[in-house]
Amino acid sequence: MKAGALDVDSGGMNELSPAAWGMIGLVAIATILTMLHALASYYREQTRVFDLRVRVEKLRKQYAKRVADTDEPGDVDVVEFVEHKPRKMSGSEKKAA
Secondary structure, eight states: OOTTOOOOOTTSGGGSOHHHHHHHHHHHHHHHHHHHHHHHHHHHHHHHHHHHHHHHHHHHHHHHHHHHHHOOTTOOOOOOOOOOOOOOOOHHHHHHO
C-alpha cells in the first residue's frame, strides 16, 4: 500500500443486522405507500373540483336560460319585506308549546 493512500472500509454496510435491514425496508415501503396515498388523494380532490366546476357552469347556464325564458323585458318583480314583532304567548299557548 502507498504511504498517502486512504484505507477505506467497504464492509461497513454488511455489519447491520438483518433486523436493522428489515426496519429500513419497512420504512422505505411505508414511505412509498404514503407518497402513493398522497398522490391519489390529490388526484381525487382535483377530479372532484373539476366535476364541481362543470356542474356549476351547467347550473349557471340553466339558470340564465330559465331567467331569460320567464322574464319579459321591463317586467320587474317587487318583493316587500315586512318585519313582524313577535307577540306574547298566552298561558294556554305556552303549555301547548
